[in-house]
Amino acid sequence: MTPDLIYGATGIAVFGIGLVGALCAQDRLRRVLALKLCSVGAGFLLLVGAWREPPSTPDPVPHALVITGIVVMVSATAVALALIRRLQTLEAEDEH
Amino acid sequence: MIAPLVIFDLLLALTIVALAVAVLCLRDLFAMIVVFIIFGLVSALAWVRLSAPDVALAEAAIGTGVTGALLLKTLHHLRYVTGRLGQNAARGLTAMAPVPVAVLLANAAFCGLITLGLAVAFLGAPAAGPGFEGLVAQAMPQSGVEHSVTAVLLNFRAYDTLMEVVVLLAAVIAVWQIERGLSEAPAPVMGVVWQGFARLALPVIVVVGTYLLWVGAEAPGGAFQGGAMLAAVGLLLLLTRAYVPQPGHRGLARGAFVLGTAAFCAGGPSGGQRGPRGL
Amino acid sequence: MLEGFGAILIAMGAVFFVAGTVGLLRFPDIFCRLHALTKADGLGLALIALGVALLAGTAGAAFRVALVWFFVAIASATCSHLIARYARHGAGGVP
Numbered sequence: 001m002t003p004d005l006i007y008g009a010t011g012i013a014v015f016g017i018g019l020v021g022a023l024c025a026q027d028r029l030r031r032v033l034a035l036k037l038c039s040v041g042a043g044f045l046l047l048v049g050a051w052r053e054p055p056s057t058p059d060p061v062p063h064a065l066v067i068t069g070i071v072v073m074v075s076a077t078a079v080a081l082a083l084i085r086r087l088q089t090l091e092a093e094d095e096h
Numbered sequence: 097m098i099a100p101l102v103i104f105d106l107l108l109a110l111t112i113v114a115l116a117v118a119v120l121c122l123r124d125l126f127a128m129i130v131v132f133i134i135f136g137l138v139s140a141l142a143w144v145r146l147s148a149p150d151v152a153l154a155e156a157a158i159g160t161g162v163t164g165a166l167l168l169k170t171l172h173h174l175r176y177v178t179g180r181l182g183q184n185a186a187r188g189l190t191a192m193a194p195v196p197v198a199v200l201l202a203n204a205a206f207c208g209l210i211t212l213g214l215a216v217a218f219l220g221a222p223a224a225g226p227g228f229e230g231l232v233a234q235a236m237p238q239s240g241v242e243h244s245v246t247a248v249l250l251n252f253r254a255y256d257t258l259m260e261v262v263v264l265l266a267a268v269i270a271v272w273q274i275e276r277g278l279s280e281a282p283a284p285v286m287g288v289v290w291q292g293f294a295r296l297a298l299p300v301i302v303v304v305g306t307y308l309l310w311v312g313a314e315a316p317g318g319a320f321q322g323g324a325m326l327a328a329v330g331l332l333l334l335l336t337r338a339y340v341p342q343p344g345h346r347g348l349a350r351g352a353f354v355l356g357t358a359a360f361c362a363g364g365p366s367g368g369q370r371g372p373r374g375l
Numbered sequence: 376m377l378e379g380f381g382a383i384l385i386a387m388g389a390v391f392f393v394a395g396t397v398g399l400l401r402f403p404d405i406f407c408r409l410h411a412l413t414k415a416d417g418l419g420l421a422l423i424a425l426g427v428a429l430l431a432g433t434a435g436a437a438f439r440v441a442l443v444w445f446f447v448a449i450a451s452a453t454c455s456h457l458i459a460r461y462a463r464h465g466a467g468g469v470p
Contacts, residue, residue, distance in 0.1 A: 003105050003145055008218050010109040010142070014116045016211030021120040023203040024195070029125060029170065033132050036163065037116050040139055043155070045218065047146045052229075058147050060244040061228040066151045067249060068260050070159045075267035077163055081170045082274040085177075089278055092177040287460055293453040300446065 004048045011044025028087070032080045039073045108142050125174075129167045136160030150245045153308075377429055384426030391419030405462045409455050416451040420444060 014037055021034025043066045050062035115135040122128045136159055143152040232244050249257055395415020402408045424444035428437040 006105045006109050012215050013113045017116045019207040047148050059229045060248045063245045064248040067154045070154050079270045082271040085173045289456045
């Protein structure tokens with residue numbers, strides 16, 4: 001039972017949960033969050049791949065990749081949320 | 097006898113999975129966002145256990161902090177637009193046509209298959225083979241910084257990071273275009289205690305952000321984490337109404353964004369060429 | 376000696392956090408819950424920070440822990456105030 005096994009399983013589970021949510025969620029906001037869950041799960045798997053038994057240091061390249069992924073994900077989330085705001089405003093105007 | 101840290105790992109893993117399920121199951125949207133923020137912070141803790149403090153910092157500051165602020169702003173806007181501002185619990189705001197159960201089941205089954213494939217690939221992967229750490233350690237003297245993650249991010253893979261900055265810029269432009277002409281929800285009134293706190297916290301956040309940027313050369317920290325702290329400063333300014341956005345300032349902000357990217361373009365390639373091939 | 380003392384302080388802080396969490400789960404309304412939480416945040420966090428500072432070794436690290444404690448204490452007090460204010464007056468903020 002080493003951390004890489006435990007957190008690898010966690011990453012796979014979180015990715016799966018996010019995937020189900022992205023496909024099945026009714027709410028737009030919840031779908032965006034589900035995609036974000038997927039990205040966190042993928043981050044877990046990359047970091048587990050970089051992990052080494054404590055005396056030796058982990059591989060820095062996947063770490064840099066995950067940081068890049070987080071920044072790109074926040075950009076994508078920002079655009080998605082702006083689209084949601086716009087859509088919601090248009091729908092609310094239609095109702096009135 | 098199981099080591100106490102293994103028990104801690106198992107508990108943390110269970111908490112993370114439970115929080116992920118809760119994000120999808122909670123009916124109240126505000127509670128969903130709060131649980132999502134907790135999920136991000138707890139997974140940052142797990143990433144510290146995987147000896148990745150840089151990534152944990154980035155996740156806590158950007159993936160959770162900035163994303164959380166954006167989500168709350170969107171929720172505030174949605175409540176304002178649908179005329180439910182000030183209600184304690186907003187149920188699901190977008191009522192869509194109900195999806196047939198069969199479709200949901202099929203979706204779930206396919207997701208399960210994909211996840212199963214991922215698990216098989218994970219278990220079948222060679223355990224902890226030699227990665228890039230040898231190459232990186234060899235090239236460290238050329239990079240000019242002491243911390244390996246910063247070296248990879250800003251020196252060896254500088255073009256990659258440059259594209260990341262361009263993606264950020266593109267996102268900012270897209271958001272500006274989408275939001276054009278959208279009516280703004282009024283900022284909530286926060287009270288006197290909040291004002292005092294913001295006045296105290298503002299200079300400190302600027303210092304911490306700069307410190308993160310500076311310390312990134314030899315220890316966990318770095319440009320993006322520091323940038324997220326500076327973004328928090330901007331948010332505080334907006335919330336305390338110390339700065340009210342005016343139409344005239346918009347051009348200035350655009351110029352600053354483009355200038356920042358151009359500066360990175362100029363500085364990036366000189367560092368990029370020092371990296372070893374193959375990274 | 377110092378390490379043992381630090382560990383004891385951290386354990387005591389953890390006890391306060393458990394008490395605060397029990398209060399959060401058991402108390403009936405939002406103001407009682409905030410009351411329980413501030414106990415955990417105030418004393419529990421102070422004890423844990425003290426323990427960590429003892430374990431930290433260098434003076435610089437201890438100083439940083441003290442800074443972290445100071446700002447978390449202020450931020451949590453402000454947060455509690457904001458939550459209570461929202462619960463009492465609503466989002467409009469009119470008393």
